[in-house]
Amino acid sequence: MAGYLARRLLRAATTLLGTTLILFVLVRVVPADPAVSIAGPKADPATLAAIRKDLGLDDPLPVQYGRYLWALVHGDLGRSYVTGRGVAALIGERLPATALLAVTSLAIGFALGVGVGLLTAARQGSAADLGVLLATLVGLSIPTFFVGNLLIYLFGYRLRWLPLGGYGGVRHLLLPAATLAFVELLFYARFVHTSVSGTLASDYVRTARAKGVRPLALYLRHALRNALVPIVTLLGLDVASLMSGVVLTETVFNWPGLGRLAVQAVFSLDIPLVAGTVLFSAVLVLACNLAVDLLYGVIDPRVQHG
């Protein structure tokens, strides 16, 4: 277990380092001169030179990368070109809104999805399989922002039950959370259905059934437990795609979270802010994947010895 843990930690660390390198390269090859972004296009050359010197833009690239890493280790994500405030603080302000939206929709979507997957898997047969495949295929093909707009039209404009967007109480949360939960639900329903019905058809379940294990125990102890490992893996990987969904959903509903922050930063060419948001999400994904790896040890005893 200790060796497994060390390997996973090392891999997470190198991936994180790779991410910072990618972001650094992207940020440094931006054609727009950061000094111009800060001082404006009409600034005189002396001011631009002073800003360049201040930011260390004239130093060799490896030196700049080293300085960037050094700052990151100290929790310094740089300063926004536009507002001049610390990127970490800006992210901190927006984080609660995004966390609320992401956690709510993931919890609802995951619970419902696993439930639907289990129920449909119990109904064996190709008709149920085809139904789940088609429903999830069609549902997952509809762009998130279109789903969001349809919900706004129905519940906001037509029925007038819920606000059209913005941030506030539970009423504001319902539509954006439903938009994201819709995707999550279909995603997990399909996966759990396939995984569990595959297990139910396997030899050892047939043996257990022949030995007289009651259907419910068979279902929960044998089929579900075996399906749990891939489901948990998926949960870890899904965080990355959830973040993508969050960006679009926040834009549709004008939800003041990290996604809105990143998109707005792009339009003002606020490079440190964009890079900071992306790095933050990458760290989040890495942390979730690491947590999932550690969970394996609990769910699947074989991992500890492997």
Add this chain to the structure above:
Amino acid sequence: MGEGRRGRGLLIVGALMVAAIVLLALLAPYLTPYDPDATVVARYTGPAPPSAAHPLGTDTLGRDVWARIVFGARTSLAVAVLAMLVSLGIGVTVGLVAGYFGRWLDTACMWIVDLVLTLPTLLLLIVLATVLPPSLLTIPLVIGIVGWTTFARTVRGEVLSLRERDYVLAARALGASHAWIIVRHLLPGALPSVLALAALGMSGAIGLDAGLSYLGLGVPLPTPSWGRMISETQTYFAVAPWLVVVPGVALSAAVIGFNLIGYGLLDLLGASRT
């Protein structure tokens, strides 16, 4: 047997949907008398609902929605095909190299795959789209750059199982070069699943392109794009729902079509292997 029939069904429906959209794109200039970017109403009084002259109505600038849809199909398909080819090129190469040579090259390639998977796709796209000025060439390029990992993983998996086969070992014993073995013996074996992935890659690229366009970071104006049609008109949803619903349905249909083809092919592959 059941799998095979189901796969064929999915494939046929998907192919019909995709064929319809491809026809729209190819025949665009013959399907509408209007310029998709021009204001075509004589006197603008707000977006007009569908009528005989404008079967899908006109939009907030008095442009013909049907014309924008058929020309938008060109944008969507062009971006998706280019993006998919970029992903295919990178992914298949990386997969072949990693699977065939193994050892440290495999470790390095899979590390890069993990790295790309860790970065949230849309956020990475946003950064890339900021760095590279958006155009009909850079948008597919950036979508392709973030979308190749599945190709690499699948091809690597196929190669790992193929490279120990007798015919590959025989070729090696006969002194065939690495390049010859990869291109003549391994690539053909991986091709069927690559084909299925290419279809799924198309739907993924269409979706990502639509997302970027919706955020305003896609192919620049005035090129008509389905994603932008939605973001431009969503505030009019209450008074002119067709402006949002029509491009939304077009987008969904395109993604569904390619997904059906992809899953149909995967089904057929699975059926032929058992």
